[in-house]
Amino acid sequence: MLSRTAENLFWLARYVERAEYIARTIDATLRVTALPAAYIGKTNEWESALLTAGVSQSFYEAYGEANERNVIEYLSFNAENPSSIRNCIEAARLNSRSVRTALTSEMWDTINGAWIELQEVWSKGTTSREELARFLRFVQETSLRFDGSAYRTMLRNDAYWFSRLGVHLERADNTARILDVKYHVLLPEEEHVGGPLDFYQWTSILRSVSALTAYHWVYRETLKPWLIADLLILNDSLPRSLASCYGNLVRNLDQIGVAYGRQGPAQRHARGVRNRLEHSHMDDVFQHGVHEFIQEFIADNARLGEIVTKQYLI
Amino acid sequence: MAVAFDEMNGPGGDVRSAYQELSRWLKETPPDALQYRRQEAELLFRRIGITFAVYGDSDAQERLIPFDVIPRILSGKEWTVLEKGLKQRVRALNLFLRDIYHNRDILRANIIPDDLIFQNPVFRPEMNGQDVPHDVYVHIAGIDIIRVDDNDFIVLEDNARTPSGVSYMLENREIMMRLFPDLFARHRVAPVERYPDELLSCLRSVAPKSAAAEPTVALMTPGIYNSAYYEHSFLADKLGIELVEGRDLIVKNDEVFMRTTEGLKRVDVIYRRVDDDFLDPLTFRPDSALGVPGLMSAYAAGNITLANAVGTGIADDKAIYSYMPDVVKFYLGEEPILKNVPTxxxxxxxxxxxxxxxxxxxxxxxxxxxxxxxxxxxxxxxxxxxxxxxxxxxxxxxxxxxxxTLALSTCPTCVESGLAPRHVDLRPFVLTGRDRTTIVPGGLTRVALKEGSLVVNSSQGGGTKDTWILDE
Missing domain, CATH: 3.30.1490.270 (Dna Ligase; domain 1)
Known part of the structure; x- marks a missing residue:
């Protein structure tokens, strides 16, 4: 297929995934900040939301204070923020238009329909909590529909695999970013700097990757920070864990490699990252330093994006 | 201005035969139902994303072309005449182009003044003496036809460069069939859906000699900001060919390749929807970012077919138009079947x-x-x-x-106040391949929605209708 088409499919999937992630982040932050101050301590959760979205620096160039109103506006509607939900949806539609021929009508319909629906939200904004909640839910549902229609209607060929690469690469980045910002509340008990207040932080983390219920099913335990870290990093049965994302990335890249009859640096790099995750134990990760581990992962993941681009997309 | 000829209610006020059934149906159908279907149609168009960009109008960056739910109908007999006339006209256009870029017999015969060709900015000296595969220049022609009475079809304009609108012919039909199955059941309407197939075999038939047995065809678009982008993606999809932009193509050793995820792949035929000026920055406009450097040299080497050929603008130029009846006679020795507007x-x-x-x-x-x-x-x-x-x-x-100022014929059209006559024209699409010329029975009917208006262009508030050719 055309390199440009593959590139558009890859980015289309990334933008949709990112829009959902930002919506989840806002959702989770709203829940945590609705608690009485005694339960969450003095951290500014809106500041964390900016950090997990990776846009804290550009935010402060445009706004003064990281409060609820400013951050929601910046993350949801701001046209200058390339990662705002608005820009993700706009970019997703732009990419969809460029590759209409490679999309199924269900996928196009999802993106175009959402884009039409959201024009009104862009022009008016949301005026109440209910409206905001409806908007955030709509964005998440759009992503689910998009994912579902891709899964159900796309031919299983390179177009599908490149789009999946986008999903998993973006998802891995998002999960890693939450861990990066919140790692300090996930340290083992003895090193722990927080207190019992962190319970609400933990549920918030799990909520933002839709893993709260999953946690209980996997560990049948009360919330333990190191188990949360284990779930999000190493447990490949959780779709948003780093291990699961890399399992999928390796598989998709292999499928492309088989179809084209050729493996390359992208396949090798992804396998390297996957093997490291597979052979890691949480104890080692903590020993090594969670922060360092995550930082390294984020760099590796970004590197994979560059390699895939060079090998296939330009 | 004389009272216009209405295609449903003929000159004497009697319903013309092709419209008998429609007229009955309209009487049975409550006006609300029509308005409701009209809204439904609009929703479908927006949903599918059949939009049209209007240059210089930033508010309406993507606009819908209004769709009128009342079909425009031609009898089989009328179509037979029209079809014959169109084939004759396009044959003449192709012979004219071949002649202009080679022997120039028509200039020597003093039928067209030299300066009208050589001073004309759409004349392409690069094409002098250059052969194009199978001598086909205009593979896809959109001939704009109008009527002023029951008898004649008149050519308003020949579009021999990159005519657009065929996606509306196909989508209008799809939507009409979805909205009015009962109305279709009461007519025998010739289908238009094989157009993409015809187009693909037409394009493959004109592949250059150096092409593989299964030539690779691609559709070249200026990109998503072009006003007809929807049509480009629609056609690429229906034909099952790649939709390429200039940056997807590269010329090496006078061959054209596209950049794919598996490396470079040779392209043999380009159905280009990019104007001559923007095709190759090395030959034409150096500031064009839409084109492919070296494309013209691959073209000269005979390794790529461009459809339509470069330089066809000289055949549909409005100054040349007035000579078309003479052009038909000169090359074919026949009387033109389709008339010209006196010019x-x-x-x-x-x-x-x-x-x-x-x-x-x-x-x-x-x-x-x-x-x-x-x-x-x-x-x-x-x-x-x-x-x-x-x-x-x-x-x-x-x-x-x-x-x-011609009184273009009118057709009943669904407007705010109910049904009213509105002026229409018709653009059928004529395909010319290596061995044959084909026309899918139908075309794009454009309608001027404003009362009394004669301007049917979509950029000026015109709408479209489904065009039915009855299979009698």
Whole structure:
């Protein structure tokens, strides 16, 4: 297929995934900040939301204070923020238009329909909590529909695999970013700097990757920070864990490699990252330093994006 | 202006035969139902994303072309005549182009003045003496047809460069079949859905000699900001070919390749929807970012077929248009089946003085204009506009032609107040391949939605209708 088409499919999937992630982040932050101050301590959760979205620096160039109103506006509607939900949806539609021929009508319909629906939200904004909640839910549902229609209607060929690469690469980045910002509340008990207040932080983390219920099913335990870290990093049965994302990335890249009859640096790099995750134990990760581990992962993941681009997309 | 010929209610007010059933159906159908279906159709169009960008109008970056749910109907007999006339016309266009870029017999016979060709900016000296595969220049032609009475079909304009609108022919039909299955059950309407198949085999048939047995065809678009982008993606999809932009293509050793995820892949035929000027920055406009450097040299080497060929603009130029009846006679030795609109060439002093004396009654068009821009419709214009045109005409007479204001035929159309007659034209699409010329029975009917308006262009508030050819 055309390199440009593959590139558009890859980015289309990334933008949709990112829009959902930002919506989840806002959702989770709203829940945590609705608690009485005694339960969450003095951290500014809106500041964390900016950090997990990776846009804290550009935010402060445009706004003064990281409060609820400013951050929601910046993350949801701001046209200058390339990662705002608005820009993700706009970019997703732009990419969809460029590759209409490679999309199924269900996928196009999802993106175009959402884009039409959201024009009104862009022009008016949301005026109440209910409206905001409806908007955030709509964005998440759009992503689910998009994912579902891709899964159900796309031919299983390179177009599908490149789009999946986008999903998993973006998802891995998002999960890693939450861990990066919140790692300090996930340290083992003895090193722990927080207190019992962190319970609400933990549920918030799990909520933002839709893993709260999953946690209980996997560990049948009360919330333990190191188990949360284990779930999000190493447990490949959780779709948003780093291990699961890399399992999928390796598989998709292999499928492309088989179809084209050729493996390359992208396949090798992804396998390297996957093997490291597979052979890691949480104890080692903590020993090594969670922060360092995550930082390294984020760099590796970004590197994979560059390699895939060079090998296939330009 | 005379009362226009209405295609449903003929001259005497009797319903013409092709419209009998529709007329009955309209009487049975409550007006609300039509309005409701109209809204439904609009929703479908928006959902599918069949939009059209209008240049210079940032608010309406993506606009819908209004769709009218009342079909325009031609009888099988009328179509047979029209089809024959269209094939004749396009055959003549192709022979004319071959001649202009080779022997120039028609110039030597003094049928067309030399300067009209050589001074013409759409004449491409690069094409002099260059052979194109199978001598086909105009693979896809969109011939704009109007009627003023029951008898004749008149060519308003030949579109031999990159005519658009065929996606509307196909989508309008799809939507009509979805909205009015009962109405279809009561008619025998010739299908249009094989157009993409015909187009693909047409394009494959003209592949260059150096192509593989299974030639690779691609559709080249200027990109998503082009007004007809939806159509480009629609056609690429229906044909199952890659939709490429200039940056996807690269020329190596005079062969054209596209950049794919598996490396470079040779392309043999490009159905290009990019104007000549933007095809190759090395030959044409150096500032063009849409083109492919070296494309023209691959073309000269005979390794790529461009459809339509480069330089076809000289055949559909409005100044050449007035000579078309002579062109048909010269190459085919036949009387033209389709008429021309009588045209005054303002470059000729006698014609110019007539035009200047009668500006209030005439339509004046720029020779190189298109899309309904830059034209004067005398009867509808203010005094000031007419005077402004008079100055332009005096300053640059060779830039204009003039025609009588024709009462284009009307068709019943669904408007706010109910059904009302509105002026229409018709663009059938003529495909010319290596061995044969085909026309899918139908075309794009454009309708001027404003009462009394004669301008059907979508950029000027025109709409479209489904066009039915009855299979009798």
């Amino acid at each position: 005054w060439r303002c470059r000729e002093p006698k014609d110019l003085s007539y035009v200047l004396d009668n500006l209030g009654d005439l339509v004046v068009k720029e020779v190189h204009g298109s899309g309904g821009y830059g034209m004067l419709i005398g009867p509808a214009a203010t005094k000031a506009t007419i005077e402004a045109f008079r100055d332009k005409l005096k300053r640059e007479p060779e830039g204009f032609i003039a025609q009588p």
